Amino acid sequence: MHLLKAATILLIPLASATCTPWSTPGTCTPTSASCDFYNCLENKSNCGASGYALGYALPFCNAITAVSSTLSPNGQAWYSATKLCLQNALVTEASCQTSCTDIYLNAFASHVPCYVDSGFCELSGADLKIFFQIVGVQGVVSPDGLALFGAVLQQCVALYLNNEVNSGWTKWLVRTLNGEI
Template sequence: MRLFNALTTFLAVAASAVIASPLANLEATAELAAVVDKRGICDAPTGSCAFYKTCLEDKYKCGEKGYPLNYGYKYCKKFADAKSKFSTKGQTWVTNTMKCLQKKLVSHTSGSTCTKLEKAAFASHSTCYLSNGVCDLSLGDLWDIFWTVGIGGLFGGIANLKEAAQTAAPCLVSKLDYLILV
């Protein structure tokens, strides 16, 4: 009888392992895919707002007042939500700028600090805005940018003011050059 019970127990355990094995493999594969997806968006950003939570906040824990959540994610979401208000050219600018801002932070997805991350992020804003053609956008698109960012985003601190000035100055110069030449 003991032999029968031992054999039955053995067969039950073996059967459950065979049945559970594909499920366990599926769960392990999904877990691995999530890690690969996370590394993928961290190494080659797509413009997804998840970048700020997944690649920056999860790693550095800067908190609700830190750059990843309080600025990066917050404004990424605002632009993603407002994107349909922009012209086609403005929508392209939003998409390309979101990717540019994240690509500038890829080197900070490891071995950095919250302070270094914030400084690098703010230093990249005007570069990304200008390199993606903010000066060539229509007044309607510029207005949409202004309302999306809001007064607090533009004038909410020294870093904000500096970036706003560094973005606006080349645009004003190019518009003045255009008016003088016409």
């Protein structure tokens, strides 16, 4: 079910309605310095442990933050840019009353562009290994995980074939698939 919803949101953006502010005062401010944005979003939306903020974003954000110093400088730059991008993508949801489903769908719709535009395709194999150790097998093979990483993989290969990416794991993957390695 989530896979279908995620695919739909990638193809058909949600129409924006008028904004009715949350009853909880304050502003959720995106920052690459912390994961606090997701606590703020949860305080407004009350989606609970199965919602996007507490059930997905905050645990992964905290886990990657905890090991971010082990990433290469390129990996740290990617992580910082991605963290900020993912939070910025939810500013409307943090400001306007939005259903938990819409928060989830809009959040996942932002993952592929945020990952790719921030340089995921050019991460080193070592950085990619750290990332996948955090996400884990369950995170990759879940229906949403498969859709997400399939879309990221597709975009990374397309960027490589268009000579827009010339380093990192994508180059290794394409060369391996072509029998060059």
